[in-house]
Amino acid sequence: MTAITYRLAQKRHLITPLPGPRSAELTARRRQAVPAGVGSSVPVYAADADGGVIVDVDGNSLIDLGSGIAVTSVGASDPGVVEAVREQAGHFTHTCFMVTPYEGYIRVAEELAELTPGDHEKRTVLFNSGAEAVENAIKVARLATGRNAVVAFDHAYHGRTNLTMALTAKTLPYKHNFGPFAPEIYRMPMSYPYRDAEGLTGEQAARRTISQIEKQIGADALAAVIIEPIQGEGGFIVPAPGFLPTLAAWAREHGVVFIADEVQTGFARTGSWFACDDENVVPDIITMAKGIAGGMPLAAITGRSDLLDKVHAGGLGGTYGGNPVACAAALAALDTMRTHDLPARARAIGDTATRRLRALAAEVDVIGDVRGRGAMIAIELVRPGSTDPDADLAKRIAAQCLDDGVVILTCGTHGNVIRLLPPLVIDDDLLADGLDVLAQAIRTAADN
Ligand SMILES: *Cc1c(COP(=O)(O)O)cnc(C)c1O
Numbered sequence: 001m002t003a004i005t006y007r008l009a010q011k012r013h014l015i016t017p018l019p020g021p022r023s024a025e026l027t028a029r030r031r032q033a034v035p036a037g038v039g040s041s042v043p044v045y046a047a048d049a050d051g052g053v054i055v056d057v058d059g060n061s062l063i064d065l066g067s068g069i070a071v072t073s074v075g076a077s078d079p080g081v082v083e084a085v086r087e088q089a090g091h092f093t094h095t096c097f098m099v100t101p102y103e104g105y106i107r108v109a110e111e112l113a114e115l116t117p118g119d120h121e122k123r124t125v126l127f128n129s130g131a132e133a134v135e136n137a138i139k140v141a142r143l144a145t146g147r148n149a150v151v152a153f154d155h156a157y158h159g160r161t162n163l164t165m166a167l168t169a170k171t172l173p174y175k176h177n178f179g180p181f182a183p184e185i186y187r188m189p190m191s192y193p194y195r196d197a198e199g200l201t202g203e204q205a206a207r208r209t210i211s212q213i214e215k216q217i218g219a220d221a222l223a224a225v226i227i228e229p230i231q232g233e234g235g236f237i238v239p240a241p242g243f244l245p246t247l248a249a250w251a252r253e254h255g256v257v258f259i260a261d262e263v264q265t266g267f268a269r270t271g272s273w274f275a276c277d278d279e280n281v282v283p284d285i286i287t288m289a290k291g292i293a294g295g296m297p298l299a300a301i302t303g304r305s306d307l308l309d310k311v312h313a314g315g316l317g318g319t320y321g322g323n324p325v326a327c328a329a330a331l332a333a334l335d336t337m338r339t340h341d342l343p344a345r346a347r348a349i350g351d352t353a354t355r356r357l358r359a360l361a362a363e364v365d366v367i368g369d370v371r372g373r374g375a376m377i378a379i380e381l382v383r384p385g386s387t388d389p390d391a392d393l394a395k396r397i398a399a400q401c402l403d404d405g406v407v408i409l410t411c412g413t414h415g416n417v418i419r420l421l422p423p424l425v426i427d428d429d430l431l432a433d434g435l436d437v438l439a440q441a442i443r444t445a446a447d448n
Helices: 021-033 079-089 103-115 130-145 162-167 202-216 243-253 275-279 324-339 342-363 391-403 428-447
Strands: 046-050 053-056 061-064 122-127 149-153 185-188 222-227 257-261 285-288 299-304 367-373 376-381 409-411 417-420
Touching (some): 079 324, 103 122, 103 299, 122 130, 130 162, 130 257, 130 285, 202 243, 222 243, 243 257, 243 275, 342 367, 342 376, 376 391, 391 428
Parallel strands (some): 149 185, 149 222, 222 257, 257 285
Antiparallel strands (some): 046 053, 053 061, 285 299, 367 376, 376 417, 409 417
């Protein structure tokens, strides 16, 4: 177990119905100030958060099984991260790396070269968001190959900027009426073991995709293939073993840049530093954000030096990219991940949660699939006796969990997937309590 000591009691404790009166007041104010286009999963406002709990403005203590979408893997206010932020902010908060550079940026780049898959020569550029990292990975791939086409996959999610909307599969809510979209993006079939024909291997699924790429685009027009090694927003879809290695080998053979979007899967989440590690896949460029800096906004691309060094001076950057406070937070977060062996902790969380959820799946007839890796776990909900997605059930389960003080997120192309992304520092008792609440919510919803 981790030996981090927390300011806040690591316990679920409700003193009002949720949302409480102060949260309800903030919701009313928000309606006058923030457009409805900005959603929130739960109508409960945070006042404090630490380890695996979020304390709301009414004093309720909720269990966090979402980590702000896989961001606060080291906890919401890791003491090391907090201290590093204080220390750096006390010196300078910004100079702009493109104006007066500083060491923190270089140290993060050195760390990422060390941690990311492959022992080739690497270069790293820092940004502010996952979408910005993805945009820049595509820029580099197009410039380095002199080609235009980019392949993305069914169920993919890569962000909300114009290019990343084009890469993202799902129209509502991400793309609907926001076009026109960036051209030269081609969508290809993903390996989705639960919904693919039974017995289709990862290699066969990859061959199916490769054959479509060759027919519809041609390898010599293709700059990059971008893929989430485990899809996040699309439903925590874990491709069949062999899918990623076969695609990556084909890309290498044809001079196509293989980009792994590890924005959600990276940094110990799946039980390894990166999800690609699991099948020894070495991407040409890897995109990172979310878990990288303990909650501070930071993103990165790390890739082969021969690709990144092709870009002309001034072609990459941004005013805030690699902000010094965010860099200090990243170095502290990585230190916490190493010191407390959070990859191992992610595996232990995955074992516990998967065992519980598989047992539950044998008991109720609405769980079609339990899947994931490490502390990135999902259940796909279906109508009994079928594989028909049941999004309404997922919504009701998440709402019941919230009523009982557990923050749980949904995802999936059909909205019928419940996903667990607990902070990796969550203690065993808190995790068990959260899973009890979830199991009870599923049983109740399945009965109705
Ligand atoms: C969240 C996410 C993004 C976008 O990151 P932002 O920081 O929200 O721009 C891109 N790719 C994947 C796989 C993600 O999960």
